Amino acid sequence: MKASVTPEYRERMLEIFKNRSWLDQNVDSIKSQYKGSWIVITSERVVASGAPTGGDAVAAAGSDFDPETSLVFLVPGDISQPF
Amino acid sequence: MGFPFISLRDWIDHLGSQGLLAENDQRMRLRNDISALSKQIADKGGPAVLHTDVEGHPGWRLLHDSLTDKHKQAIALGIDDKSFVREFAHKLAQGPGMPPVVVDKAPCQEEIFTGDAIDLTMLPLPMTTEFENPPYITSGIQLEKDPASPWVNMAIRRMHLKSPNSFCGLYSPLTHGGIIYKRYMEQGKEMPASVVIGVDPVYFMLSQLPAGPGESEASYWSTITGEPLQVVKCLTNDLYVPAHAEIVIEGKIDLTTRVFEGPFSEFPGYFSGCYRLPLFRATAVTMRTDPIYYYLYQGREPGEGHQISRSMREATTFSVVQKAVPELADVAVLSSGSFTTAMAIRKGSNRPGLVRHLAEVAKGHHLGRLIKNLFVCEDDLDIHNSTEIMWALSSRFQGERDILLINDQPGCYLDPSAPSLGRGQSTKTACYIFDCTEALPPYDEPYTRGTAIPKMTPAAKAAYDRILS
Numbered sequence: 001m002k003a004s005v006t007p008e009y010r011e012r013m014l015e016i017f018k019n020r021s022w023l024d025q026n027v028d029s030i031k032s033q034y035k036g037s038w039i040v041i042t043s044e045r046v047v048a049s050g051a052p053t054g055g056d057a058v059a060a061a062g063s064d065f066d067p068e069t070s071l072v073f074l075v076p077g078d079i080s081q082p083f
Numbered sequence: 084m085g086f087p088f089i090s091l092r093d094w095i096d097h098l099g100s101q102g103l104l105a106e107n108d109q110r111m112r113l114r115n116d117i118s119a120l121s122k123q124i125a126d127k128g129g130p131a132v133l134h135t136d137v138e139g140h141p142g143w144r145l146l147h148d149s150l151t152d153k154h155k156q157a158i159a160l161g162i163d164d165k166s167f168v169r170e171f172a173h174k175l176a177q178g179p180g181m182p183p184v185v186v187d188k189a190p191c192q193e194e195i196f197t198g199d200a201i202d203l204t205m206l207p208l209p210m211t212t213e214f215e216n217p218p219y220i221t222s223g224i225q226l227e228k229d230p231a232s233p234w235v236n237m238a239i240r241r242m243h244l245k246s247p248n249s250f251c252g253l254y255s256p257l258t259h260g261g262i263i264y265k266r267y268m269e270q271g272k273e274m275p276a277s278v279v280i281g282v283d284p285v286y287f288m289l290s291q292l293p294a295g296p297g298e299s300e301a302s303y304w305s306t307i308t309g310e311p312l313q314v315v316k317c318l319t320n321d322l323y324v325p326a327h328a329e330i331v332i333e334g335k336i337d338l339t340t341r342v343f344e345g346p347f348s349e350f351p352g353y354f355s356g357c358y359r360l361p362l363f364r365a366t367a368v369t370m371r372t373d374p375i376y377y378y379l380y381q382g383r384e385p386g387e388g389h390q391i392s393r394s395m396r397e398a399t400t401f402s403v404v405q406k407a408v409p410e411l412a413d414v415a416v417l418s419s420g421s422f423t424t425a426m427a428i429r430k431g432s433n434r435p436g437l438v439r440h441l442a443e444v445a446k447g448h449h450l451g452r453l454i455k456n457l458f459v460c461e462d463d464l465d466i467h468n469s470t471e472i473m474w475a476l477s478s479r480f481q482g483e484r485d486i487l488l489i490n491d492q493p494g495c496y497l498d499p500s501a502p503s504l505g506r507g508q509s510t511k512t513a514c515y516i517f518d519c520t521e522a523l524p525p526y527d528e529p530y531t532r533g534t535a536i537p538k539m540t541p542a543a544k545a546a547y548d549r550i551l552s
Contacts, residue, residue, distance in 0.1 A: 001141060001142035002142050002372060002373070003142035003143045003205070003372070003373055003374050004140070004141055004142055005139055005140055005202070005204050005207075006139045008139065009139025009204070010139075010202070010204045013204040013217065013247075014204070014247075016216050017244075017246055017247075020245070021245070021246075023343070024342060027343050027357075054214050070216075071214075071216050072213075072214040072216070073214070074354075076356060076357045078356065078357075079343065079357045080357070080359075080503070081341060081359040081360075081506055082253065082254060082255060082256055082358060082496065082506070083261070083264065083268065
């Protein structure tokens with residue numbers, strides 16, 4: 001069998017890319033609001049936040065958390081640039 | 084079939100024939116299932132695992148933990164695991180071997196994807212931790228050529244997928260990848276690079292060889308195997324990759340764009356910080372028709388990556404340091420890269436200043452850059468066994484007399500305990516030398532009485548073997 005990816009899995013990945021890209025573009029404003037907290041991003045928006053664990057943010061998101069495509073992320077205080 | 088193994092498939096066949104491979108046909112999810120299994124194997128021991136049913140990826144197979152213990156590593160390198168460090172160091176001391184052979188047609192180019200056909204979601208990428216999203220390529224060996232010399236550096240680095248045709252990777256200052264990267268930056272050029280996934284075990288281990296600056300790790304492949312490495316030219320850049328690899332991602336790194344990346348479960352055992360990193364844009368993906376993806380667990384040790392890195396650093400350090408200090412008998416990396424390392428000197432070597440000499444040579448060489456804690460012992464101990472080192476620390480060490488501190492050393496960029504020195508810089512760390520050898524006169528009198536340990540008898544050995552069986 002030729003190796004491939006199923007359309008469903010690919011769609012899921014593309015949705016994850018969208019959420020991550022949205023985070024990348026908005027990280028500075030997100031940082032100013034949520035620094036030190038965990039956030040849940042679903043469909044390119046922050047749907048919940050929580051602390052001290054990612055599980056707290058997931059619980060706060062309730063049904064807005066999609067286990068396949070949501071992004072659960074600890075908002076950093078500092079973003080380094082090695083070069 | 085046996086040593087040398089020219090492809091991952093040869094290696095898998097051999098592991099299977101030796102009872103060192105488990106095939107798993109149960110469906111595995113990419114989030115956590117595979118990483119958690121790999122961690123269990125590293126913690127408790129076990130075979131290499133070949134998965135044949137991976138979520139969302141029909142036709143793929145996925146392998147991990149083929150080099151997680153010294154026994155398998157020794158088979159891969161064609162040496163005896165009982166004298167691993169010395170034998171491997173002896174091979175490496177021979178220096179680079181014969182040049183590679185370039186082939187026109189290669190298994191790694193059976194399938195070719197360029198332009199819009201490039202789709203990295205096709206790769207079955209396990210997510211190592213609960214909230215990792217998107218996944219990382221953790222076993223990709225990146226090749227990058229110095230712009231001003233024939234030097235081709237290779238290294239496994241974290242690669243965070245950003246889109247179906249791009250990812251970004253971390254270049255730490257002071258590493259060879261960082262040095263080459265900086266040279267392209269200074270010239271204002273894009274950096275061509277290729278990433279190889281699923282290679283023979285020697286090539287895989289060489290990706291962790293702490294070679295000297297200007298030295299290509301792959302040039303040691305023939306030193307170890309006795310045969311020339313077969314390579315093929317990439318289709319969209321001038322790099323050469325192993326012809327028998329499973330997957331190759333060719334591309335170029337845009338040094339002007341920075342993309343937000345992280346956190347990642349790094350080898351010191353904590354999540355790294357977040358970074359702004361350059362973007363690798365794929366220009367071609369080539370692979371076998373029925374490729375095997377290789378997964379490498381990253382995170383808190385032990386893991387396969389730690390064990391490979393440990394073996395490579397032990398052998399290279401032994402090879403280099405013993406030239407200056409012939410009394411050196413063994414080297415053991417105990418934790419995280421080489422943060423905590425032990426060295427053994429021959430029992431009874433009581434040359435005044437020997438321990439300090441050894442420590443300064445070990446720490447002064449580029450291989451010792453990461454050492455934060457160095458235990459110098461005598462070779463009546465097995466320094467690969469932390470319990471024995473702790474015994475020596477308890478019974479042969481006095482803090483007031485036997486400790487040496489070297490301050491203000493450049494540290495590892497990813498060491499969570501070390502303060503950063505700023506952009507383009509490494510971290511600052513300190514190195515402690517613990518002299519755990521028996522003290523010289525006038526403190527040696529207790530040691531002349533000898534260690535209190537029973538002598539093994541044939542009857543005791545026979546009883547022990549019987550009880551354990």
